[in-house]
Amino acid sequence: MATVVSIHSFRGGTGKSNTTSNVAAQLAAAGKRVAVVDTDIQSPGIHVLFGFNDDLQNTLNDYLWGKIGIAEAAHDVTSRVAQSTTVADGGALFLVPSSMKSTDIAKVLRDGYDVGTLNDGFRELAETLNLDYLLIDTHPGLNEETLLSITISDVLLLILRPDRQDFQGTAVTVDVARKLDVPSLFLVLNKVPSNVDTDDLKAQMTAAYNSPVAAVLPLSEQVVQNASGGLFSLTSPSDPWSQQIRAIAQAIG
Amino acid sequence: MSEPQPATARRRSKFTLSYRVAALIAVLLVISAVVTTTFAVQSVQNAMYEQTNQSMANVHTSVGSLIKNEYQSVLDFRAAALESRRQALKDEAAPIVAALDALNAAVEANQISKSAAQAQALDMLRAIRFGNNDYFFTYNRDLVAIAHPDAKFQGKNLSNLQDADGKYVLREIRRVALTEESGYVDYQWVRLNEDVASPKISYVFHYAPWDWIIGTGVYVDDIDAEATKRLDAIKQQLRVSLSNISFSENSLFFVVEKGGSLAITPFARDLDWYQSADGADALKSIMAAAPAMDGSINAVTLKQTLRNGSSEQWVVNVSTFQQLGWYLVSAVPRGELTAPGQQLALQQAVLSIIVLLFGLFSGLLMSRRIVRPVEQITTAAQALTDGTFDPETLNSASQRTDEVGELARVFQRMGRELVERERALREQVRRLTIEIDRSQVAKDVSAITDSDYFQDIKAKAAELRRQKAEREQSQDTEKP
Numbered sequence: 001m002a003t004v005v006s007i008h009s010f011r012g013g014t015g016k017s018n019t020t021s022n023v024a025a026q027l028a029a030a031g032k033r034v035a036v037v038d039t040d041i042q043s044p045g046i047h048v049l050f051g052f053n054d055d056l057q058n059t060l061n062d063y064l065w066g067k068i069g070i071a072e073a074a075h076d077v078t079s080r081v082a083q084s085t086t087v088a089d090g091g092a093l094f095l096v097p098s099s100m101k102s103t104d105i106a107k108v109l110r111d112g113y114d115v116g117t118l119n120d121g122f123r124e125l126a127e128t129l130n131l132d133y134l135l136i137d138t139h140p141g142l143n144e145e146t147l148l149s150i151t152i153s154d155v156l157l158l159i160l161r162p163d164r165q166d167f168q169g170t171a172v173t174v175d176v177a178r179k180l181d182v183p184s185l186f187l188v189l190n191k192v193p194s195n196v197d198t199d200d201l202k203a204q205m206t207a208a209y210n211s212p213v214a215a216v217l218p219l220s221e222q223v224v225q226n227a228s229g230g231l232f233s234l235t236s237p238s239d240p241w242s243q244q245i246r247a248i249a250q251a252i253g
Numbered sequence: 254m255s256e257p258q259p260a261t262a263r264r265r266s267k268f269t270l271s272y273r274v275a276a277l278i279a280v281l282l283v284i285s286a287v288v289t290t291t292f293a294v295q296s297v298q299n300a301m302y303e304q305t306n307q308s309m310a311n312v313h314t315s316v317g318s319l320i321k322n323e324y325q326s327v328l329d330f331r332a333a334a335l336e337s338r339r340q341a342l343k344d345e346a347a348p349i350v351a352a353l354d355a356l357n358a359a360v361e362a363n364q365i366s367k368s369a370a371q372a373q374a375l376d377m378l379r380a381i382r383f384g385n386n387d388y389f390f391t392y393n394r395d396l397v398a399i400a401h402p403d404a405k406f407q408g409k410n411l412s413n414l415q416d417a418d419g420k421y422v423l424r425e426i427r428r429v430a431l432t433e434e435s436g437y438v439d440y441q442w443v444r445l446n447e448d449v450a451s452p453k454i455s456y457v458f459h460y461a462p463w464d465w466i467i468g469t470g471v472y473v474d475d476i477d478a479e480a481t482k483r484l485d486a487i488k489q490q491l492r493v494s495l496s497n498i499s500f501s502e503n504s505l506f507f508v509v510e511k512g513g514s515l516a517i518t519p520f521a522r523d524l525d526w527y528q529s530a531d532g533a534d535a536l537k538s539i540m541a542a543a544p545a546m547d548g549s550i551n552a553v554t555l556k557q558t559l560r561n562g563s564s565e566q567w568v569v570n571v572s573t574f575q576q577l578g579w580y581l582v583s584a585v586p587r588g589e590l591t592a593p594g595q596q597l598a599l600q601q602a603v604l605s606i607i608v609l610l611f612g613l614f615s616g617l618l619m620s621r622r623i624v625r626p627v628e629q630i631t632t633a634a635q636a637l638t639d640g641t642f643d644p645e646t647l648n649s650a651s652q653r654t655d656e657v658g659e660l661a662r663v664f665q666r667m668g669r670e671l672v673e674r675e676r677a678l679r680e681q682v683r684r685l686t687i688e689i690d691r692s693q694v695a696k697d698v699s700a701i702t703d704s705d706y707f708q709d710i711k712a713k714a715a716e717l718r719r720q721k722a723e724r725e726q727s728q729d730t731e732k733p
Binding site for chain 2 (some may be wrong): 001084091142146148151171172176179181194195196201204208216
């Protein structure tokens with residue numbers, strides 16, 4: 001059975017999509033079959049990291065509206081990973097993107113969608129593609145679809161930045177996730193200024209949330225400049241940021 | 254910083270700003286020194302040449318005038334002496350004419366016969382003596398000496414007699430007497446009781462009543478002797494005065510005669526050489542270059558070697574004095590003309606080197622004054638990068654009032670602010686503590702968990718997990 005990993009943050013701008021895509025790429029390169037589903041239907045963006053344009057066809061929206069099967073919305077992006085690194089035998093990466101069309105986004109905002117369908121889709125996708133990992137890039141905040149994703153997750157990755165609002169909001173998310181009996185929960189602290197005492201912060205976090213910290217990602221100008229230009233952990237494997245990404249992949253595995 | 258910075262490496266190159274400024278100053282000074290020295294030396298040499306040539310020309314003009322005047326005085330003396338002799342002769346002749354006229358009047362009055370009167374007159378003429386044994390002579394138209402104190406001429410026809418110069422003396426006397434009534438004739442004649450001819454002038458006249466040619470002469474060799482004596486005295490005097498002429502340190506003045514011998518020797522110079530073949534050649538070439546003997550006293554300039562065993566060129570001016578057949582030569586060594594210029598060049602060179610050293614020194618000093626604060630700023634920038642910046646290191650540079658000082662002040666301020674900002678940031682982040690408002694969290698959580706949707710999904714979650722577990726189990730059981 002596929003391990004379902006939800007990547008979530010209390011607020012936007014935590015680098016959630018970038019982290020998701022890089023972790024997925026690392027897993028695929030290690031020989032796993034991985035799919036990333038962009039459920040941030042209201043403000044999608046992860047497809048850019050895999051080199052897609054905004055006019056891409058066959059999206060999660062099409063599946064939710066019954067136009068196509070979920071497998072048809074899965075785009076094989078293994079070659080994208082293979083561009084920068086060697087993909088171990090059996091490794092594969094698929095992306096189920098959300099539509100960037102403004103009309104599609106407007107329709108989602110107006111009509112909503114059936115989260116049951118989404119759940120069915122996850123299951124079908126895992127079976128059809130014989131996945132090892134299903135990564136769900138969620139919409140920030142705690143809405144119905146997010147709660148569903150959290151509920152069905154084997155692993156929940158909570159990404160936060162070192163600021164007061166994120167600390168507070170993440171505490172809420174952690175408590176809610178506990179109540180939903182999520183089997184495994186990791187915290188990922190992102191965009192940490194380089195001169196912060198990370199060990200101290202890690203210890204504080206572990207104590208405050210009573211949860212393990214999978215990684216502390218530094219605030220890296222290089223990553224910011226590279227953002228949306230590709231998969232940084234593959235192109236700059238020795239960068240401290242990339243090392244932390246691999247730590248996340250390891251924690252999930 | 255373990256890695257070498259490109260900027261630092263470049264700063265260590267030997268072409269620093271100071272050296273460039275110093276090199277620029279040096280080049281400018283050298284160019285200026287060369288230009289001014291060349292100009293000054295050229296001017297000095299030209300001036301020296303002009304001045305020396307001018308003084309040489311002046312020497313020739315004044316010496317020429319001096320000789321001309323002295324020579325003229327001799328000519329004047331001679332002319333005056335001759336004139337007085339002539340007048341004296343004419344004066345002696347006047348009483349003779351009166352006596353002849355008296356005799357002729359007696360003849361015409363028939364008081365005496367013409368032949369007796371003429372015989373009486375001839376006796377008288379033959380007997381007269383005056384002056385320095387001077388006498389009268391009387392010829393008829395055929396130039397027979399009808400009265401002559403010299404017995405060897407008495408009664409002889411002397412029409413074919415020639416003097417030492419080949420002149421037909423009596424024919425000339427007859428021509429002057431018959432055509433001009435009276436006049437003077439110059440010729441050479443042997444004195445009474447002597448053998449050698451001497452210059453003589455005679456006053457002759459035609460006594461028309463009897464067709465006689467009568468004359469009296471006087472020897473003028475004493476006048477010429479006196480003139481020659483005076484000329485010799487003048488030459489002697491010129492020898493003394495001209496040989497002392499000096500118009501510069503090593504100048505020469507001497508006189509060469511037409512034949513090539515030295516009339517006035519170069520004062521205190523190498524006489525042997527002037528008398529040697531080389532010297533004679535040198536004098537010959539000077540004479541060849543000299544202006545024509547036409548009475549002019551202007552000089553001509555030429556270059557000539559004038560010293561024994563020397564190839565040194567002299568600037569020579571030569572003029573001529575026609576009446577004496579003299580070549581007046583003045584000369585000055587060329588080295589004397591160029592020496593002041595060379596001395597000036599040397600002085601200028603020494604002065605230039607001093608100015609150059611001073612310029613280099615002050616240029617280096619000045620540019621060091623500019624560069625040092627720049628280096629301090631560079632060091633400070635490096636320190637800022639390394640995190641060891643100390644604003645105090647820019648205190649001296651920032652006290653300057655120029656642009657570099659302004660840069661230093663701005664940099665100092667910027668560095669201070671950067672350090673302060675960095676420090677503040679570090680403080681702030683280090684103090685980063687996780688503070689969570691637990692009551693708010695509890696409120697927010699219950700707002701979610703109390704919702705129907707949450708209750709619904711929580712119920713579903715249990716179901717979903719159960720289904721999933723079942724699926725996994727069935728897969729596991731299918732596998733073996």
